Amino acid sequence: MQALLQAAAVAPALLPASIPSPDWSGFDIPLPWGSLRIHAYALCILAGIVVGLWLTSVRWAKRGAPEGSVWDIVIWAIPFGIIGGRLYHVVSSPDAYFGPGFDGTGDLSLIPQIQRGGLGIWGAVVLGAVGAWIGCRRSGVKLSAFVDAAAPGLLLAQAIGRWGNYFNQELFGGPTTLPWGLQIDPNNPNFPAGMPADTLFHPTFLYESLWNLAGVLILLALDRRFHFRRSRLFWLYAMYYTLGRVWIEAMRIDDAEQISILGITTRLNVWTSIFVFLAALIAFILLGLKGRPDPDTVYLPGHQPEKPAEAVTDSGASHEVRDTDRSVSDSDSRGNLPDNHSGSRHASDPTEDAAAAPEGPEPGTDATAAGHSGSTATGPASEAGTVK
Template structure:
């Protein structure tokens, strides 16, 4: 018992008092003409894309989408999303690229260098949806159906991608004394000026990552319960994400465009999140008032998969519109063919046709012949059958 109490007393000392800054931000791949730098930020974004695609593809397949169509869509959505995310970041934090007050002292060459960090989620979503719309039109599926399938995957991708900010030591919050405070290298360009070197900061990247993971679970549970359609789950994703982004964004201390509205001056991303939340709420409510279409399908009108040309036969009858000879017809033809073959064979004794073969129509039986007596075979003149048919009732 005493040893357990001693271990409990030592536990706080064993736990880290802060989140350490990463020891590296990437690695180099040697090449004949130099080295290729692989940034940890890019690896986090890539991991997020892979995880988000996996979850989206699973959900998309369960909705009856055509096989492989998810790749035909994301091949448009991902590049559009990256471009849109970078453009929004440049617009919301323009000082590094255009200089303070757009005085021209910035460095425009930094704009395409996304490996340094800086992707704005709302630019990524807007242009990413445009790319997804192109892919959906080419695949013959509804954009609204794809957005519902992709909503949880988007949050999962964002949860993993946020860890790239930790590797870049960027986008952290204000100073804190909490045990999960984030260490930042004092020599890092992002370290605030005039702040003691041992200062800890709010790990806003971690807050947002955990918020997003919780959102994935919530969206999946709500979709399982209510089976949202017509992009309602996507708008629910937008509401959830912006609700967390407002308070997380307000904690950050990195440079950002400030906007004053209603006597309040705050970051552009805060106002954008509020606006997106209101629009998403309105869209979610309005779409909920509409009756769900019947049948509920992911295909665009007129792009449904073609039905099979031939239906299965019923009670041995061929399906309507199906050409070909039935099994019964083939059997009849075989009997007739066999009978005709036997007609052409001469009798072993008299050379006449067998008595079991009836006479052909149109030939009269000889006068005085008993009923059942065979007439002469056609082409065998002067030869008649002499046998008589058995009397009725004979066995």
């Protein structure tokens, strides 16, 4: 017991009093003409995409989607999403690119340098959805079905990608004395001017990452219980994410575009989150009034895979049958033609068959039986016994 008390007394001293600032932000790959810098921020984004795609592909396959279609969709969605995310960031934080008040003192060459950080989620979602729509149309599947399958994976990708802000030492919150406060290198250009070098900050990247991971579990559990369709799970994702983004965004102290509405001035991302939450709530309710789609399929109309017609033969095997009625009718007609040589009717005359022939299979199956006995049928009548 004494040993446990001593260990409990020593444990707080062993735990870090803060989250240390990263001493690594990437690595260089030597090349004949110089070197290629691989940024940790980019690696976090890439890792998030890979893990999110894995979860999406598993869920998409369970919905009965065509094999490989997820890659045909994301090859459009990912580039569109990256471009949209960058454009939204530039609009929401324009000072570095256009100068304060758009006075022209900014550096426009920074806009394509996404390795420095700066991807706005809502721009990524909007343009990414446009790319996904193109991919879905080309694959013959519904966008609403795909975004339902992708919603948990998208939130998982955001949870992992958000760690890129940690390695870039950016987008942190205000000062704090909490034991999980984040250290920022005083020499980093993102360190707020005028603050003591030992100031700790709220790790908003960590808050959002944990919020998103919890959201993945919640979305999966709700979808397993209610089996959402018509993009309702996607709108549920939007509501959940924006609910957390409002309070997390309000904690941040980095430069951002300020918008005033109804006398309230706050960051553009806060207003965007509020409006997206309301729009998602309305969409979720209205789509719920329509009920489940009938039929419940991921395919667009006219793109469902064709199922061959089947028939059971004498042997009990199931085979595809094509134009059976036409070939049977032709066989019966030929069998009832008069014999030109004798002037009498064919031996399969119905009056004689009714009197002499035992009851047997329906017309049209004789050719199949002949095929089993080794005889060869010619002409259109042979189609009745052919498996195609």
